[in-house]
Amino acid sequence: MxxxxxxxxxxxxxxxxxxxxxxxxxxxxxxxxxxxxxxxxxxxxxxxxxxxxxxxxxxxxxxxxxxxxxxxxxxxxxxxxxxxxxxxxxxxxxxxxxxxxxxxxxxxxxxxxxTTHWVEDTEAAARASGDHDRHLETVRNDKKLRRIVYLHD
Structure with a gap:
């Protein structure tokens, strides 16, 4: 895909x-x-x-x-x-x-x-670079966001 x-x-x-x-x-x-x-x-x-x-x-x-x-x-x-x-x-x-x-x-x-936080990356790459924690924080701080979707997974 x-x-x-x-x-x-x-x-x-x-x-x-x-x-x-x-x-x-x-x-x-x-x-x-x-x-x-x-x-x-x-x-x-x-x-x-x-x-x-x-x-x-x-x-x-x-x-x-x-x-x-x-x-x-x-x-x-x-x-x-x-x-x-x-x-x-x-x-x-x-x-x-x-x-x-x-x-x-x-x-x-x-x-x-x-209500989705979109990320143009794979989850594995975001975790490896430390960006995953930043994305989690974004979702926690924005009350309208419910989840993270990594578009390259």
Whole structure:
């Protein structure tokens, strides 16, 4: 696997932002929004294919960004609910029109990215140079950070 950089993580965050808006916020009405997912849910098969496809793409981005297992599980749960509601005729379509599965999954990934201290190095090299302790201190001192991810591992 190719080594990741912080720029790669920023691109993932930006790409996920695009899917979030396209899927669930093309038309915004106050705190509610409808996007391609809500509109395509009324087209048999096409809506399910779109939901599953974008869900899989979001999970792939999460894997590329080395998201935590908890974030991956949360994203999978949102997408499972979104997919399941879309497969129920009429009543499920109504629910799926307004259930922002991709939006919730994308926000979970973006929060994971924002609460991670990214290091363009391997953990072994950081430990050998003594930088690992500095990274731990950074995470301890910044209340919004939860973990360290070494991008070259």
């Amino acid at each position: 190719a080594r990741r950089s912080i720029t790669d993580i920023e691109k993932i965050w930006s790409n996920v932002e695009g899917i979030k808006k396209l899927s669930d916020r093309v038309i915004g009405i106050g705190p509610f929004g409808i996007g391609m997912d809500g509109l395509l849910t009324w087209v048999p098969v096409v809506g399910t294919v779109y939901t599953v496809g974008t869900g899989a793409w979001l999970v792939m981005q999460a894997l590329r960004a080395k998201a935590s297992p908890a974030t991956l599980a949360r994203m999978a749960a949102y997408m499972a609910v979104d997919t399941a509601t879309g497969t129920v005729p009429i009543a499920g379509d109504v629910v799926d029109t307004f259930f922002p599965g991709q939006l919730l999954a994308a926000k979970a990934l973006q929060k994971d990215i924002e």
